[in-house]
Amino acid sequence: MQHVFWDWKAHYSDEPVETVFDAMIAEFLLLSGSYVGSEEATIAHHKVSNLNELVEKQRALLAAAPRLQEYFQTIELPIIPVLKQMEKNGIILDVAELRSVSAEIDAALATLTETMKQEVGFEINLNSSVQVGTFLAEKLQVPLKKTKTGKYATNEAEISQHAENVPFIQKLLEYRELSKLRSTYIESLASAVAADGRIHTTYSQVVASTGRLSSSNPNLQNIPASTGFGQKIKSCFKAAPGKILVSFDYSQQELRILAHLSKEDALLTAFQEQKDVHTTTAAQIFHVAYTEVTREQRMIAKTINFGVIYGMSSFGLSTQLHIPVEAAQKFISEFYKTYPKIRSYYDTFLKNGVETGFVETILGRRRFVFEHASQKTIDNALRRVLINYPIQGSAADLMKKVMITIHHEVVTKNPECRLLLQIHDDLVFEVPDDAKFLEKFIPEVRAHMCRVYPLDVPIEVDVKYGTNWGEMKKL
DNA sequence: TGTAAGTGA
DNA sequence: TGACGTCACTTACAG
Numbered sequence: 001m002q003h004v005f006w007d008w009k010a011h012y013s014d015e016p017v018e019t020v021f022d023a024m025i026a027e028f029l030l031l032s033g034s035y036v037g038s039e040e041a042t043i044a045h046h047k048v049s050n051l052n053e054l055v056e057k058q059r060a061l062l063a064a065a066p067r068l069q070e071y072f073q074t075i076e077l078p079i080i081p082v083l084k085q086m087e088k089n090g091i092i093l094d095v096a097e098l099r100s101v102s103a104e105i106d107a108a109l110a111t112l113t114e115t116m117k118q119e120v121g122f123e124i125n126l127n128s129s130v131q132v133g134t135f136l137a138e139k140l141q142v143p144l145k146k147t148k149t150g151k152y153a154t155n156e157a158e159i160s161q162h163a164e165n166v167p168f169i170q171k172l173l174e175y176r177e178l179s180k181l182r183s184t185y186i187e188s189l190a191s192a193v194a195a196d197g198r199i200h201t202t203y204s205q206v207v208a209s210t211g212r213l214s215s216s217n218p219n220l221q222n223i224p225a226s227t228g229f230g231q232k233i234k235s236c237f238k239a240a241p242g243k244i245l246v247s248f249d250y251s252q253q254e255l256r257i258l259a260h261l262s263k264e265d266a267l268l269t270a271f272q273e274q275k276d277v278h279t280t281t282a283a284q285i286f287h288v289a290y291t292e293v294t295r296e297q298r299m300i301a302k303t304i305n306f307g308v309i310y311g312m313s314s315f316g317l318s319t320q321l322h323i324p325v326e327a328a329q330k331f332i333s334e335f336y337k338t339y340p341k342i343r344s345y346y347d348t349f350l351k352n353g354v355e356t357g358f359v360e361t362i363l364g365r366r367r368f369v370f371e372h373a374s375q376k377t378i379d380n381a382l383r384r385v386l387i388n389y390p391i392q393g394s395a396a397d398l399m400k401k402v403m404i405t406i407h408h409e410v411v412t413k414n415p416e417c418r419l420l421l422q423i424h425d426d427l428v429f430e431v432p433d434d435a436k437f438l439e440k441f442i443p444e445v446r447a448h449m450c451r452v453y454p455l456d457v458p459i460e461v462d463v464k465y466g467t468n469w470g471e472m473k474k475l
Numbered sequence: 476t477g478t479a480a481g482t483g484a
Numbered sequence: 485t486g487a488c489g490t491c492a493c494t495t496a497c498a499g
Contacts, residue, residue: 148478221484392484396491
C-alpha cells in the first residue's frame, strides 16, 4: 500500500504527536475498512475531495468507537517508536560466511543444471514454469492440471505426486529449492547489508489487514527454517561479539486464543493440563486413548486444528491430506463433535459481524465488512477471512502489546539489551552473553509475554539462544 | 505489470 | 455453479 501521507514512523520523534496521529488515522482506518490502492482512488472511494477531509471523517469514526480508539492510542501509536528502534538496531549478517554458503549452493546447482539440461535435450530455461510445464506434460507425458490462465501447473504440490516415477521432477524440486535460496536469500540479503554490517528491515503497521506487522526491504519474517541449506543461511545472522541472540516464541498461541474465544471446554482443559493439543484432538476424532495416538493420527489432527482456524473446507482438507473428500468431511464432523463450542462461537461471531458491519479482535481492533453487511448470506471467501481474523488478529494484538511493555520495562532499562526482530509469534533479542544478566533477563521477558493478557488458558513461551540465528539451543 | 512459484507465521 | 485455508514479501518469467 502506498502511504497516504507519509512515513509517520520516520517523523515520530520530530513531529507533534497530533500530526502523526492524523496521518496514521487515515491509513489505519483505511486499512481496516476500505483500502483502495492509490490516493486518487481512495479519495474517490470515500467520496471526499481531499485527504484532510478523509482524516476528519475517520477521526469522527474513531471518536464514536471508544474501544477502537483505545486500541489505537494504547497499541498502534505507542508501538511506533518500538518499531523505529528495532529498524535502527538491525541484525548482523556475516557476508563472508554467506559467500561460502553461496559457493556450496552454486556448486550443487551447477551439477544439477548440467544433468537436467542433458535430460531435456534442447535449450530450456529451468526457471520458466511455462517451459518446464510444457516439457513435463508434452515430452514426459506427466498429467498436469492447468492454472487459471490455461498453463500447465508445475507447483510443488502438483508435480511432487509424480516425483516417484519421474526422476526429472525430483531434480526439478531440488533445483527450485536451491535456486530460491540463492536468488532470495543470498544475493538480495548480501546487498542489503548496511555500512554497520547489519541488515535493517522496515516494519509496516498498515499492510496486513489482520493487524500483523509486515517486514520488507528485505523481509526478515520469511527467512528459511533451520533445516538444510536454509539453516546455513540463517546461521549467517549473528550476535555481536560478547552478545547472544535470544528468541522468545509463543507456543501454540493461535490455538490458545481459539480456546479462549470459543470457551470450548475440551480445548481449554487440554491447555490447562498442558497436554499436546494435536494429540488431544487426534485422540478424540480417532476414538483412541491419548497415549495410543500414532504419529500419523497426530499429523492429521494437526492439519485439522490449523485448518479450522482458516475456515478450511472438506475439499481443502482432502487435497492437503491426500484423502477422499468423504473421509475429510468425516474428520471435520468428528472435530466439531469433539469441540461443539467452536462451531457455535463462529456462528455467533459471523452473525454479529454481518449485523454490525465489523468484527473485532480481543483488544478491539476492527475489520469492517460493510460491503457485505447488508446481505443476509455471507460469501465463502469472506467467511474464511472473518473466521481467521479474530485468531490471527488477536495474536497480533497481544504481541504488539507485550512489545510495548518490554520496550519500556526491559529494553530502555538495559541499554545493552536490544530487540531486533519480530516474526509474528517470535521476538529475537541481542543481549550480553553474561550468565548473571541472562538469569534475570530471560524470566523477566518470559513473564511479560505470559502475562500480557489473561486468557482462560495458560500462555507458554519457548526460549532459545545462540550466537547465531540458525543454531539456537532450547533453554 | 500480472502470474506463478516459493519462503515464513 | 465454481471454488475450494488466512496473512504477508520477493523472485523470475511472460507479455
